[in-house]
Amino acid sequence: MDTTTADPLVGRLLDGRYRIESRIARGGMATVYLALDVRLDRTVALKVMHRSLAEDPAFVRRFIGEAKSVASLSHPNVVHVFDQGTDNDVVYLSMEYVPGKTLRDILRERGRLPAREALEIMIPVLAALGAAHQAGMVHRDVKPENVLMTDDGRVKVVDFGLARAIEATNQTRTGVMIGTIGYMAPEQVTLGATDVRSDVYAAGIMLFELVTGQQPYDGQTPMSVAYRHVHDTVPAPSSLVPEVPPLIDTLVTHATAREPADRPADATAMLVAAVDAHRMLPRLTNPPMSHSQPHTRTFSAAHSAPQAAPAHTLIQPREEAPKRRGFRPNWFLVVLAAVMVVAVGLTGWFFAQPELVRVPDLVGKNLELARKSAVAAGFKVQEGKGLNDEKVEAGLVLSSDPPANTEVKKGATITLVPSLGPKRIIVPNTGGMSGDEARSAIAAAGLTVGVVKRLANQVVERGKVIRTSPQVGEKVREGSKVDIFVSAGMVMPDVNGMPKDEAAGYLGQQGFQVQVNEVDDDAEPCTVIAQTPKAKAEVDKGAQVAITVARCQTDFFDWFRGDNEARDDQQNSLVPSVIGKNVRDAKADLEAQGFKVRVQKLGNAGVVQFQRPLPGSERPTGSTVILWQ
Template identity: 45%
Template structure:
């Protein structure tokens, strides 16, 4: 059979005039990964080249490029860096950091499972990488051991951000991809195909279960059977598969893999905090004590179960390092003489008597403890529950519950339990008092100033600062242009928790007055004083007073902004000798008209508004581009008189 490297036509080619393909690393369901050299920077890189079928799918390529850009923006030492993305002829490719090492799947295949501390220590950098993506609004969608790379110096890095979304968008079926991923799919991904940051949390919790037990929690003969279990069956506690695992690990895994997304940690950063807390509570030699210390590479040296694990013959029996085996399993016992056996029998009789007496004491103490001295533990899953639900559960357990004043908490949503006293896991006796402290939401921060922005821009800015845009209302304004934000509620600079919505007030502009029937010249002057661009049309209409407004556009009450064009239709006068047959009030000789207030406007705009209103304009001293002084300000002045403004 011809060597794959020799047969691959890309070997030896230079993509985009820069990346020389040197060898093939791996081939997957959607791409082939090559080792290459960046000839421009003279460094080794990994290049993922999309398969031809995907490269011709325009929707896939569009999504792929967008997600690649988002992934390239991530700056975290635990994320496989994305350097470049490009197209060379029929080849769509992604240039990434080349990681020397192996995948977490390789580690699991070699060692079976990991000890609790080892598993938690690997999960922390994985969650840190996912947390960086979640802060950037990016969802991985395909968290699994195959996408976690372990470098030669033991550092964990997460790869393939965004590729799962791009492939899903392509609408193409890839059975290999489905089979490889279905074991980690969150229920909402199975039911609707949608995924958010909490779907990544579910996959991370499933992966932690696998690290602790060596098996996926849901298994079946077909991908459909596995998907069905994700939707309908809860993930079991890891300690039911590996006896001896700490209770806090069970709580951690069960919270992360809750079938309801709202019951999980709200993102990878929240889960990271919980993982770090549990890990800090385990002694450094905990794995060695359990007999599950990670064996050396290639070193499955015994099939004897470690202490506290399943007995021989159990389907969940795990291998362990012979160096951690109890000493009484190592050397064979020496041969014994008859006298040795006699002494041993006598000694054994006394030992049995002593053991029996000790057992009776222990039994009596246990009976007393379960009747007179009964105790319980503060449930760890209370944190994050709704206060009413937590109270009900604790009171049903015979505890006296008190609720303290709410506090701000960045990890627990508003209305949920932020802390307890005594703390989770603490021993308490029946009838004891436990105090619940609710969360009143995330720590307050200043509401940003979005005045003058469009509604869409304001929403984007608020979300960028962690706030949720609330209701949008309209109000008239002489100063703020139509469809621009006037203010927020609460106002900019006010300190508020991001859990509370920020309402937006948008300007509907100035309200167009009702002018029909008014003197046309007066109506025109009023509109110009509002900063509007007035167009006057003449039309003859019998039965109406000459010179009066007979129609207007826009209609009364319509929102308008400075600079908008409005049209007045004025009834044309029917007179030949204006000075004899027209009313003096309509002549305009020496007429006084309103003076627009242009304070604060740009000088050019203010000058135009005054001239359009019928005045001459003089600009006095000028130190800036906006009007800081005006004479006269408002009131009325003769048409054609001079108005002075200063900048």
């Protein structure tokens, strides 16, 4: 593991959630880090795309789409994708952390593997690819580096969808082929086209490498290797390692046919063939020999026994011996007895081998019924730790270990992992918190903050949370959005134009401390011409408020007469009282008498609280009457 501390991302908290602990590996397209998901308190692997990819909008769009598809692929042999995201210049994928080695590491250590062991690795790889193919996905970069082997022997395939996302980048448009040359199908090289059969071809090359310790083609340059994939036929593995069984030769030849139509239809079809081959191989094989040691077969001594003894008898010289009385051994019977002893011994050895049976498919069944079914089939059963799943109901089997159709000894133990059903999180109580405190509480609960709205509220202190939507106590999906509603305190009412006494009285009733300032102004006397704070400003209850009014002149009627000199050709009317009426009705009454009407809001009462001019005032027809509701 590379724990380079000079890496600038080590120690950084990505997206406010993932604290990067150390660097695990670095590849051509991305760097993998060990990180802690501080929200869920679990260790994850973060695959961070290199900057050249993160700066390409086409890649980022495709990457996000592929991440969503891969996250929906639930299979025990696929590395699970938890999350994807961006943090400024960092584009990342959050995945299941699988401690162990890559298949490439194992090949470096051991050189090559026995045929049966190679199939026991390929079978879960093909199961993972088959699940992806049935979901409409193509891996595009099947190779030992993308197969992880856990410390307890499980096989996991990683990097689904990454190659497809990279195809959207400028790199592919400049002629760079996506994939690894040593495993590329001919159609990938010549046309850049891939489908499920391209993955089958790569799986065949990987099986070849597992049993021989090397790839089928070697060359001075990548293009020379690509040329051979297009024009040559992949040789049988036994041509390099004679002890490779013919069954493996057949599998490799079928999977690596140059024409896609001549290969298995998809990874599931190849999986069926691999399982059949595994079943027909000898159940016990010798441990791997070094290349300098002669390879011997298990049955060699048994096969030579019935031939060696007769051969020894046939080469005895025919000599005339003097006739003697007494016992003379019958060599034919001696040899036959020896052969029978060996045969009986081999028969006993064969029947002493453990009987292998297939693990039944229990996924999706009721846990208790699955347990009884497995016990009835001769298995031992233990229950694993339950996991949440959005698609599988609680109480059903989510997965089994070993998986379905795996060959195991009769009486082996199967671990059944029950589904806990969809994970639901209770919306936390954030009432009375500040906006920032509420954000933190919602994030800590595994939810996402949606919109934050401010509402006028005379009860809850300004800046504090009034409520959330969904409301506190509701159960929602993990990651769901929660909207926060924060108190704006009181909103300053608009009293501009209102008569002085009415304005001061109303503001006092609302809990404000009112200061009135009179100034000389051409406006109608004793009416508000300015206010501080301004209308609709957020204020606290009990705040100091100042209103400025036009001076209340004693010669009001002189002002009124002067104002009407320009309208002496108009008829005056008395302004009726509409206070307490529904605003719509009051407006209709005033307009019926020839007045214009303007409505200003103080609250949501819907009825007239104040009016100007005051009731009983005489005004010319066509004058404007202001109503406050």
